[in-house]
Amino acid sequence: xxxxxxxxLLLVLFISGGASLAFAQRRKSVVDLIIRGGTVVTMxxxxxxxxxxxxxxxxxxxxxxxxxxxxxxxxxxRQVIDAQGKVVIPGLINGHTHVPMTLFRGIADDxxxxxxxxxxxxxAEAKNVTEDFVRVGTRLGLAEMIRSGTTTYCDxxxxxxxxxxxxxxxxxxxxxxxxxxxxxxADNKTNAEAMAYVEKFVRHWKGNAxxxxxxxxxxxxxxxxxxxxxxxxxxDRTGAPIVxxxxxxxxxxxxxxxxxxxxxxxxxxxxxxLNDRVIAAxxxxxxxxxxxxxxxxxxxxxxxxxxxxxxxxxxxxVPEMLKENLPVGLGTxxxxxxxxxxxxxxxxxxxKLHKLISNDPKVVSAQEAFEMATIRGARALHLENEIGSxxxxxxxxxxxxxxxxxxxxxxxxIYSDLVYATKASDVRTVIIEGRVVMRDRRLLTLxxxxxxxxxxxxxxxxxxxxxxxxxxxx
Amino acid sequence: xxxxxxxxLLLVLFISGGASLAFAQRRKSVVDLIIRGGTVVTMxxxxxxxxxxxxxxxxxxxxxxxxxxxxxxxxxxRQVIDAQGKVVIPGLINGHTHVPMTLFRGIADDxxxxxxxxxxxxxAEAKNVTEDFVRVGTRLGLAEMIRSGTTTYCDxxxxxxxxxxxxxxxxxxxxxxxxxxxxxxADNKTNAEAMAYVEKFVRHWKGNAxxxxxxxxxxxxxxxxxxxxxxxxxxDRTGAPIVxxxxxxxxxxxxxxxxxxxxxxxxxxxxxxLNDRVIAAxxxxxxxxxxxxxxxxxxxxxxxxxxxxxxxxxxxxVPEMLKENLPVGLGTxxxxxxxxxxxxxxxxxxxKLHKLISNDPKVVSAQEAFEMATIRGARALHLENEIGSxxxxxxxxxxxxxxxxxxxxxxxxIYSDLVYATKASDVRTVIIEGRVVMRDRRLLTLxxxxxxxxxxxxxxxxxxxxxxxxxxxx
Numbered sequence: 041x042x043x044x045x046x047x048x049l050l051l052v053l054f055i056s057g058g059a060s061l062a063f064a065q066r067r068k069s070v071v072d073l074i075i076r077g078g079t080v081v082t083m084x085x086x087x088x089x090x091x092x093x094x095x096x097x098x099x100x101x102x103x104x105x106x107x108x109x110x111x112x113x114x115x116x117x118r119q120v121i122d123a124q125g126k127v128v129i130p131g132l133i134n135g136h137t138h139v140p141m142t143l144f145r146g147i148a149d150d151x152x153x154x155x156x157x158x159x160x161x162x163x164a165e166a167k168n169v170t171e172d173f174v175r176v177g178t179r180l181g182l183a184e185m186i187r188s189g190t191t192t193y194c195d196x197x198x199x200x201x202x203x204x205x206x207x208x209x210x211x212x213x214x215x216x217x218x219x220x221x222x223x224x225x226a227d228n229k230t231n232a233e234a235m236a237y238v239e240k241f242v243r244h245w246k247g248n249a250x251x252x253x254x255x256x257x258x259x260x261x262x263x264x265x266x267x268x269x270x271x272x273x274x275x276d277r278t279g280a281p282i283v284x285x286x287x288x289x290x291x292x293x294x295x296x297x298x299x300x301x302x303x304x305x306x307x308x309x310x311x312x313x314l315n316d317r318v319i320a321a322x323x324x325x326x327x328x329x330x331x332x333x334x335x336x337x338x339x340x341x342x343x344x345x346x347x348x349x350x351x352x353x354x355x356x357x358v359p360e361m362l363k364e365n366l367p368v369g370l371g372t373x374x375x376x377x378x379x380x381x382x383x384x385x386x387x388x389x390x391x392k393l394h395k396l397i398s399n400d401p402k403v404v405s406a407q408e409a410f411e412m413a414t415i416r417g418a419r420a421l422h423l424e425n426e427i428g429s430x431x432x433x434x435x436x437x438x439x440x441x442x443x444x445x446x447x448x449x450x451x452x453x454i455y456s457d458l459v460y461a462t463k464a465s466d467v468r469t470v471i472i473e474g475r476v477v478m479r480d481r482r483l484l485t486l487x488x489x490x491x492x493x494x495x496x497x498x499x500x501x502x503x504x505x506x507x508x509x510x511x512x513x514x
Numbered sequence: 515x516x517x518x519x520x521x522x523l524l525l526v527l528f529i530s531g532g533a534s535l536a537f538a539q540r541r542k543s544v545v546d547l548i549i550r551g552g553t554v555v556t557m558x559x560x561x562x563x564x565x566x567x568x569x570x571x572x573x574x575x576x577x578x579x580x581x582x583x584x585x586x587x588x589x590x591x592r593q594v595i596d597a598q599g600k601v602v603i604p605g606l607i608n609g610h611t612h613v614p615m616t617l618f619r620g621i622a623d624d625x626x627x628x629x630x631x632x633x634x635x636x637x638a639e640a641k642n643v644t645e646d647f648v649r650v651g652t653r654l655g656l657a658e659m660i661r662s663g664t665t666t667y668c669d670x671x672x673x674x675x676x677x678x679x680x681x682x683x684x685x686x687x688x689x690x691x692x693x694x695x696x697x698x699x700a701d702n703k704t705n706a707e708a709m710a711y712v713e714k715f716v717r718h719w720k721g722n723a724x725x726x727x728x729x730x731x732x733x734x735x736x737x738x739x740x741x742x743x744x745x746x747x748x749x750d751r752t753g754a755p756i757v758x759x760x761x762x763x764x765x766x767x768x769x770x771x772x773x774x775x776x777x778x779x780x781x782x783x784x785x786x787x788l789n790d791r792v793i794a795a796x797x798x799x800x801x802x803x804x805x806x807x808x809x810x811x812x813x814x815x816x817x818x819x820x821x822x823x824x825x826x827x828x829x830x831x832v833p834e835m836l837k838e839n840l841p842v843g844l845g846t847x848x849x850x851x852x853x854x855x856x857x858x859x860x861x862x863x864x865x866k867l868h869k870l871i872s873n874d875p876k877v878v879s880a881q882e883a884f885e886m887a888t889i890r891g892a893r894a895l896h897l898e899n900e901i902g903s904x905x906x907x908x909x910x911x912x913x914x915x916x917x918x919x920x921x922x923x924x925x926x927x928i929y930s931d932l933v934y935a936t937k938a939s940d941v942r943t944v945i946i947e948g949r950v951v952m953r954d955r956r957l958l959t960l961x962x963x964x965x966x967x968x969x970x971x972x973x974x975x976x977x978x979x980x981x982x983x984x985x986x987x988x
Contacts, residue, residue, distance in 0.1 A: 079985060089985040145923070146930040150865075150879040184920045349866035350934075352875045379934035380921050385859065389866075391624075392823035401826040405624040446658045447854050447938070449619070449966050450973035454985045456620040460824075460853035464921070465939035492923050499924035511553060511563040511928045 068116040071098040072474055075438060076108050078123030081454060083130050083415045083429040087407070089454055093128065097436040100249060100474040105430050121469060121476070123440050127458065130429050131191025131213075131437035131472060132383045133417035135342035136321040136371025138197045140169070140177030142184065143498050144376035147508055153289075153351055160506055161376060167505040168498065169226040174199040176494045178206040183486045184381045186212060188464035191437035191472045194319060194342065194371070194421055196256040196283050198227040201241045204251045211477045211485045213437060215319065215421050216245075217256025217283030220271060222263055231267055235274070242280045249435075249473055252423070254319075256283040260304045261292060265311055272313050281317045281422060288322035289353050305330040314339050319421055321371060323361075324354040331357070331364055340367050340420035343412065345389045347373030358394050358412075359403040367424075369417030370409075387413050387459045406459035440469040542590040545572040546948055549912060550582050552597030555928060557604050557889045557903040561881070563928055567602065571910040574723060574948040579904050595943060595950070597914050601932065604903050605665025605687075605911035605946060606857045607891035609816035610795040610845025612671045614643070614651030616658065617972050618850035621982055627763070627825055634980055635850060641979040642972065643700040648673040650968045652680040657960045658855045660686060662938035665911040665946045668793060668816065668845070668895055670730040670757050672701040675715045678725045685951045685959045687911060689793065689895050690719075691730025691757030694745060696737055705741055709748070716754045723909075723947055726897070728793075730757040734778045735766060739785055746787050755791045755896060762796035763827050779804040788813050793895055795845060797835075798828040805831070805838055814841050814894035817886065819863045821847030832868050832886075833877040841898075843891030844883075861887050861933045880933035910948040916940040 073096075080093030082105055094111030096103040104115065148160035174197065185193060192213040195203060200218035207214040218241050219225065220234045228234040238255045245253035257263040257271050275282050287293055287304045300307045305326060308314050316338030323341045326334070334341065343356050361368045370386045372378050387409040394404040418428025426435050441462060443451055448461045470478040477485045503510070547570075554567030556579055568585030570577040578589065622634035648671065659667060666687040669677060674692035681688040692715050693699065694708045702708040712729045719727035731737040731745050749756050761767055761778045774781045779800055782788050790812030797815045800808070808815065817830050835842045844860045846852050861883040868878040892902025900909050915936060917925055922935045944952040951959045977984070 087986060091985065143924060146926045146935060149927070149930045149934060150869075150876055152875060156875075180920070180923060187920060346866055349870040350875065352869045352873050355870065379930065382921065382937075385862075388859070389863070392820055392863075393867075395624075395826045396823040396829065399826050401626060401630075401824065402624055444966060446654070446661060446962065446966070447856065449654060449969050450617060450976070452620045452973070452977070452982050452984055453623070456623045456853065460623065461620060463856075463937065463939060465937065488920065492918060492920070495923050499926070502924070503926070508926050510926055511565065512561060 068114060069096070069103070071096045071103055071115050071117045073097040073119045073121065073436075073471070074111055074115055074117040075121045075123050075128055075440070076111060078126040078128045078440065079443070079454060080105065080128045080430060081130075081458070082431065083411065084431045095128065095430060095436075095438065097471070097474045100436055102430060102432055102434050102436050104432055121440065125443060126468065127441045127443050127454065128430070129439050129441060129458070130414045130427070131439050131470065132189050132413045133369055133421065133428060134185060134190045134193040134371055134381065134383055135319070135369035135417050135420050136344055136373055137181065137193050137195045137381065138374035138376075139181035139193065139195050139203060140174040140197050141374035141376045142181035142381065143173065143177040143495060143502065144374070145379045147376065147502060147506065149379070164502055164506045165226065168502055169198060171199045171202050171227075173498060174202050175206050176498055178203045179210070179486060179491050180495050181375065181381055182207060182210045182212050183483060183488055183491050186210070186470050186478050186483060186486070187467065187481075188382050188384065189439040189441065189467035189470060190381070190383055191439065191470065192421070192423070192427055194283060196258070198225055200256075201237075201244065204241070204245050204253065208248065208250050209485070211250070211472050211475050213250045213427070213435070213472055215252040215254050215281060215283065215423070217254035217281070219256045219258055220263060220267065221258040222267065235270065238274065242278050246278070252281060254281040254283045259285040259292070260308055261295060268308070268313050269311060272315075275317050279317070281319055283319045285322055286320040287325045288348075290325055293325045303327075303330065305333065309333060309337070317422060321373070322348065322353070322356065324348055324356045326357065328360065331360060331366065335364055335366050338367070340369070340422055342369050342371040342420055343390065344371045344373040345386055345393050347377050349389070349393070351377055355393060355397045358390065359398050362404065362408055367416060367419030368412060369420035370412045382464050383413050384462060384464050391459055406453070406455040409459045410455050436471060436474040438471040439467060442466040442468050542588060543570070543577070545570045545577055545589050545591045547571040547593045547595065547910075547945070548585055548589055548591040549595045549597050549602055549914065550585060552600040552602045552914065553917070553928060554579065554602045554904060555932070556905065557885065558905045569602065569904060569910075569912065571945070571948045574910055576904060576906055576908050576910050578906055595914065599917060600942065601915045601917050601928065602904070603913050603915060603932070604888045604901070605913050605944065606663050606887045607843055607895065607902065608659060608664045608667040608845055608855065608857055609793070609843035609891050609894050610818055610847055611655065611667050611669045611855065612848035612850075613655035613667065613669050613677060614648040614671050615848035615850045616655035616855065617647065617651040617969060617976065618848070619853045621850065621976060621980065623853070638976055638980045639700065642976055643672060645673045645676050645701075647972060648676050649680050650972055652677045653684070653960060653965050654969050655849065655855055656681060656684045656686050657957060657962055657965050660684070660944050660952050660957060660960070661941065661955075662856050662858065663913040663915065663941035663944060664855070664857055665913065665944060666895070666897070666901055668757060670732070672699055674730075675711075675718065678715070678719050678727065682722065682724050683959070685724070685946050685949050687724045687901070687909070687946055689726040689728050689755060689757065689897070691728035691755070693730045693732055694737060694741065695732040696741065709744065712748065716752050720752070726755060728755040728757045733759040733766070734782055735769060742782070742787050743785060746789075749791050753791070755793055757793045759796055760794040761799045762822075764799055767799045777801075777804065779807065783807060783811070791896060795847070796822065796827070796830065798822055798830045800831065802834065805834060805840065809838055809840050812841070814843070814896055816843050816845040816894055817864065818845045818847040819860055819867050821851050823863070823867070825851055829867060829871045832864065833872050836878065836882055841890060841893035842886060843894035844886045856938050857887050858936055858938050865933055880927070880929040883933045884929050910945060912945040913941060914943040916942055
């Protein structure tokens with residue numbers, strides 16, 4: 041019986057004919073996993089799309105991306121995933137979440153922000169948020185995100201160390217920011233406690249392959265100038281990214297001008313807070329000058345179209361951001377204000393919303409929307425050297441998507457198909473750091489039934505705690 | 515062995531205890547189908563929501579809607595569908611489609627309307643639209659609509675008789691309008707031919723349980739005044755509804771004022787075209803006065819939020835329409851400009867879009883969005899006595915939806931869950947005119963594989979005919 045190597049070598053000789061023997065004799069490299077076949081959408085610098093492509097993965101990283109034929113020639117692996125007839129894309133990046141709030145999905149909608157916060161969200165949080173709540177909510181959100189092809193998310197909440205633990209166990213990638221805010225919250229009662237928590241949290245996770253620990257000052261209007269400066273100093277010292285909300289509403293900007301004599305961006309710049317480790321969600325109300333400043337400073341921006349629509353916050357100037365080549369990604373925001381963690385719908389909405397607002401159907405093309413959920417989103421999280429595209433050397437965060445569901449038929453254009461026609465339910469297989477976390481729609485690292493059972497227990501408590509009626513009464 | 519009736523009677527006696535014997539002795543009515551259990555969202559006049567509800571169906575109509583316990587007491591059926599743990603809703607109504615254009619899904623996106631039409635849509639139509647094309651595209655669109663819980667759609671295209679035939683065969687309900695337009699099109703080369711076609715078409719389908727044949731003048735700017743008047747006379751004589759596009763773009767209104775001295779609505783009113791058999795898609799650019807006029811005349815309106823966004827047409831004043839209680843439904847428009855036939859996403863988008871545009875998160879609540887896709891949509895099609903709610907006497911168009919997918923967990927509020935969290939992929943079973951057309955996500959009246967194969971054949975032709983590149987070239 042011929043060994044596999046000899047058989048391949050003979051095959052190569054047969055195929056290559058007169059090609060140099062040196063080439064034919066080359067030994068196959070053994071890798072951990074090969075994805076073979078399908079349309080590979082690399083999102084690399086030249087936006088290469090490879091028909092009948094292949095990807096070789098070793099030690100959590102991409103070793104090679106090319107045609108399936110070249111993979112067959114050069115690589116061998118025990119595990120091969122057949123992606124024929126499917127699309128292979130970089131894992132999607134959800135740039136802004138509050139993942140445990142998935143347990144609050146739909147507790148209150150269609151309300152003024154103030155009423156929503158004070159009558160529902162704050163009381164529900166005060167009465168329910170514990171470390172266990174955070175773990176249950178995180179697992180629920182992780183399952184929904186993996187199911188829909190998200191491989192990296194950027195979070196801000198309380199008990200973020202527990203979130204990191206659950207995220208790491210699920211094999212998901214996260215930039216996870218522990219909240220710092222100038223009032224007592226579930227996990228920390230004072231700023232001193234919060235800063236001590238973050239110190240320990242960042243030390244614990246630094247260098248982890250999946251988790252980037254971060255510090256998350258809630259917003260410039262809920263954290264004092266001194267505390268913001270201390271947070272920046274902490275980030276400078278540890279290298280931890282800073283996750284925050286900036287210029288979400290018109291009122292925030294007006295209040296900032298009144299109280300500080302400057303817009304949130306100008307104020308934060310004045311106090312030396314902004315730099316290329318900051319990841320700022322929203323940036324709805326920003327001027328062209330501020331965009332120039334953000335670009336110069338390298339601030340990452342996360343656009344949350346559906347959340348901004350639902351809360352009537354406004355529309356971020358995304359076409360201008362793209363024109364200036366700013367690092368802007370896409371986020372869902374928390375499920376309490378969206379009400380899902382579905383990046384496919386954010387891409388679709390982003391592309392359509394900006395056409396409407398710009399009165400120009402050419403802006404935010406399908407390709408640009410897809411970029412925001414992948415490589416540009418990676419730039420927003422300052423992780424463009426690690427994730428966001430399928431390239432040699434990058435982390436192996438890869439998603440295989442069906443291409444022949446009814447809602448995708450017929451197929452004419454790859455980016456249009458992905459952004460305007462593909463649904464979360466078309467995601468088939470998800471790989472993070474080279475590990476298969478969902479195969480053929482079955483989650484491998486999370487138990488869906490247990491997650492739902494746990495979530496339902498909290499549902500009962502939450503319903504009691506804020507008095508919710510699930511259906512109208514007769 | 516006890517007969518079923520005796521057993522039920524004993525059970526009733528056991529349950530009712532001292533209740534009157536007359537009640538216990540009542541015979542069970544035999545119906546065709548009972549849906550038992552689940553949360554029944556009736557959308558009746560009082561918006562009753564029944565926990566653990568039940569629906570009895572006979573001869574295509576709803577005989578009773580109440581609790582499951584009452585169904586058990588009063589009705590027997592050979593076929594019982596268990597809906598426990600699920601939501602039972604009226605079938606969704608897609609108020610505006612061009613269903614064969616599903617074959618053009620994504621052939622060209624992110625373009626100016628003129629370029630999109632003249633470089634892609636018109637040439638693709640000229641080179642491809644035949645009766646067979648229309649049949650294949652219709653089956654594709656019907657399958658996607660049924661899969662996503664749509665039970666009625668309102669269409670405008672060519673060869674509408676073939677569309678009616680396919681729709682009827684699939685067991686779907688449609689208000690189907692044959693296009694009349696002042697230039698030669700695929701099926702009719704002159705107005706005389708078109709009017710003769712419509713005459714025959716309407717006569718053929720009138721009185722059909724599923725099909726409402728209609729006449730569809732394309733728009734006031736593509737059909738002459740004389741022809742519009744003749745169409746209105748035809749509608750008066752036959753009772754056929756008139757399906758049309760009105761005030762979709764600002765340019766259309768400006769051109770109308772220039773050419774006719776009046777806006778499209780005022781012009782159509784002046785020539786006596788508008789009445790309560792008209793179904794008008796878009797109505798984006800209308801004044802408060804025009805809304806008052808439309809209300810007085812009883813014109814049905816169909817709002818297409820995603821299509822209007824994608825083509826940068828503008829935003830219809832839906833909050834004002836709802837305030838005035840106008841008959842306004844929701845539509846997807848053709849898949850060439852959306853790019854799907856998914857009413858769940860239209861509901862979600864409608865609710866979020868109008869919050870943003872009105873700068874008020876309270877407008878277009880989840881319940882109002884759901885109404886637009888059901889009972890208010892039925893009013894827009896002038897079918898509110900037949901469909902749109904689960905009530906005794908109405909056609910049995912019923913959809914059973916999962917309530918425990920990850921993206922729906924936890925469940926707090928029924929309308930919020932349906933509009934903001936439920937996806938097309940959560941639709942489980944679809945019943946139209948009392949017939950089960952999808953059971954547990956399996957289509958029973960359409961062959962999905964054949965549909966896809968047929969669609970792919972047209973794809974090849976269409977790609978050749980207009981020169982499309984499916985992926986960027988290296």
